[in-house]
Amino acid sequence: MTSKNLIRKLSTIIFLFTILVSCETNNENDHEDFLTLPILEVDSLDLNSDEKMDFAFRIVEITSTEMTYHEQSTIIEIVPLNESYIGCLESNCTSKKLELGFSIIDSSLIWSSNRSYLAFIKWFSNEGWDEHWQGEWIDSSQGYLGVRVTSNNNFHYGWITLSIDDKTGNLTDVEFKLENDPNSMISAGVTP
Numbered sequence: 151m152t153s154k155n156l157i158r159k160l161s162t163i164i165f166l167f168t169i170l171v172s173c174e175t176n177n178e179n180d181h182e183d184f185l186t187l188p189i190l191e192v193d194s195l196d197l198n199s200d201e202k203m204d205f206a207f208r209i210v211e212i213t214s215t216e217m218t219y220h221e222q223s224t225i226i227e228i229v230p231l232n233e234s235y236i237g238c239l240e241s242n243c244t245s246k247k248l249e250l251g252f253s254i255i256d257s258s259l260i261w262s263s264n265r266s267y268l269a270f271i272k273w274f275s276n277e278g279w280d281e282h283w284q285g286e287w288i289d290s291s292q293g294y295l296g297v298r299v300t301s302n303n304n305f306h307y308g309w310i311t312l313s314i315d316d317k318t319g320n321l322t323d324v325e326f327k328l329e330n331d332p333n334s335m336i337s338a339g340v341t342p
Contacts, residue, residue, distance in 0.1 A: 256298075269314045
């Protein structure tokens with residue numbers, strides 16, 4: 151099954167996340183600011199067609215009294231499932247965006263099974279919601295997320311590319327490729 155067919159199939163079972171988050175902006179204005187959370191074109195991916203989801207995309211609201219510069223954030227994150235991993239360029243996994251042609255194999259990346267954010271938007275108590283979503287996956291140039299999926303006790307390496315609109319936070323244009331041969335290198339963005 152090709153990635154476009156899988157995306158079409160998954161699109162028919164999309165979970166539409168539409169949650170309104172309202173916060174009072176200040177005592178002088180008697181109105182509320184609203185943030186309509188983004189729509190995820192794809193909510194999960196089964197890269198190796200084994201009928202088990204390998205990655206999920208989620209929208210999460212984080213509120214903390216420890217945040218000094220803003221009071222809450224809403225993030226879009228990717229969550230590895232069923233012995234799947236995200237490839238990171240640094241040990242803290244803040245940098246994940248790979249260039250076209252990057253060699254994806256065990257030794258080239260640090261592998262993490264932890265969820266990882268793709269984009270975020272902040273709420274400022276005295277200003278309301280920030281105007282734009284932020285993060286390394288916002289619109290701009292094409293990039294690739296290195297992934298590793300476990301199948302029959304072997305690793306299969308692959309990549310996912312996606313785009314997140316900076317105004318709406320909508321996640322779109324999701325494509326992926328997984329190497330069929332176990333334990334074999336794949337180049338980011340290259341489809342054999």
